[in-house]
Amino acid sequence: MEAQVNSVSRAAVYQLHLVRRLRPYLPADCLARVVHALVISRLDYCNALYVGLPLKVTRKLQLIQNAAARLVTGGSRRDHITPVLKDLHWLPVRFRAQFKVLVLTFKALNGLGPVYLKERLHPHRSARTLRSSAEGLLAVPSLREAKLQGTRQRAFSVVAPALWNALPSDVKAINNYLTFRRHLKAALFREAFNL
Template sequence: MGLGGTVLQWLRSFLEGRSQMVSLGDTCSTPQPLSCGVPQGSVLSPMLFNIYMKLGEIIRSFGVQCHLYADDVQLCHSFPPVTKEAVQVLNRCLATVSDWMRENRLKLNPGKTEVLLVSRRAKQGIGLQPVLDEVALPLKTQVRSLGVLLDSSLSLEPQVSAVARGAFAQLRLVRQLRPFLGRSDLAMVVHALVTSRLDYCNALYVGLPLKTGRKLQLVQWVAARLITGATYRERTTPLLSQLHWLPICYRAQFKVLVLTYKALNGSSPIYLSEHISSYEPARSLRSSGEALLLVPPASEARLVGTRDSAFSVVAPQLWNTLPREMRQIPILLGFRKALKTWLCA
């Protein structure tokens, strides 16, 4: 891994000096030293596990991209609309992965493996069924990825509906506690049970159709009325301002702009920073030195229907609308404060 000095000593102390025992009833076996594995319950352990495993190298050798989350692996493969080679590549990749895991005494469960074909034409998926351990994997209309429901058209309608349904269920429970809680405690409970659901991965909600986004906005309006005790006849805009809440669409824009700021300042993952680039005019213009970003042309968008939600498109579009002074703020905390004030104006 190329580590040395204090970092290597820290990792050694993290991995060495551990033991395990078997407990059965009131009896425990003699502790035995561990020479492999990683401690459970630590954020560092899955990262070291993924670095040690060669699974990523095997998958990428077939030209297939992957994301590793400890014991959860996602394969991503892009191919032309009409092709049979893509399935053959995936089958060879899955067969090699299965053989490698079998050699290392690991089990790959076909029953928990799901396939999602992202396409504007649902019928294109007919016949595109990868095979894992002689089991054909059926195409799903939607799959869950890190808690987000993804559908074949990336419309996010199932995700929004699920979030709104779960948030309203929590609001009904919180409403029963309202007589026993003060306003500050009530706001804390709403933040923990409702707002956290609305804010989870909300950068994906940029560019949603008004009809879809309104489902989440209704949740926020009901939550604001619950905290303030306002009736349904009162306007919601003053309530949100009173609570210092940004509307749902602006909360999503806030998240995207914060991620963009981090990407430009080297504090974000590479897979985000590589999707944005600075705007460099061919000749000297008044926009030179404005810290603007390049908006990619329409030809670079894979799916026309999702262009307005793609980070590579939305991030530069939103960033370029910010005042020059805000784009040049050197500290993240100062940028967040200035951004929220600007969005509230």
């Protein structure tokens, strides 16, 4: 995945450089739209694949998102980035990837997504009745059940149930897609910024 991340980084940095030249000519709201369309969209493309990657690999993407946030707000490189991301209501790259996986999981569980993803998700079955039985937990396959040796820790069938089970039960209980997205982003936002 390092080659993929390097390719995305190069393209995003190039677009960020071009947008930086336009900054004096664009009002703030237009600048934010252009940055989102040209830079952030590149970071979000196929970002579900970034879940579980080492931080040294995703750090490049996070630095680009930080630069984009500073460009939109007019901050300097010395300003701390956490308040800037919080004000823009942008999730850090790692949480954006988790958001994408959890949205795909919701779609698969509710019949809105592809069938091949739904086939990878199975409800958790316990040998006896527990209080957690009603929480909508998913079974996390063992390492033996996950097929690909090199990427099994990052496979959808392993990552999606683990992330889904870590969600608050009130978020998992939501049936409406748009409501789920809103509550999911709020939950990840609280986790990312320790609110």
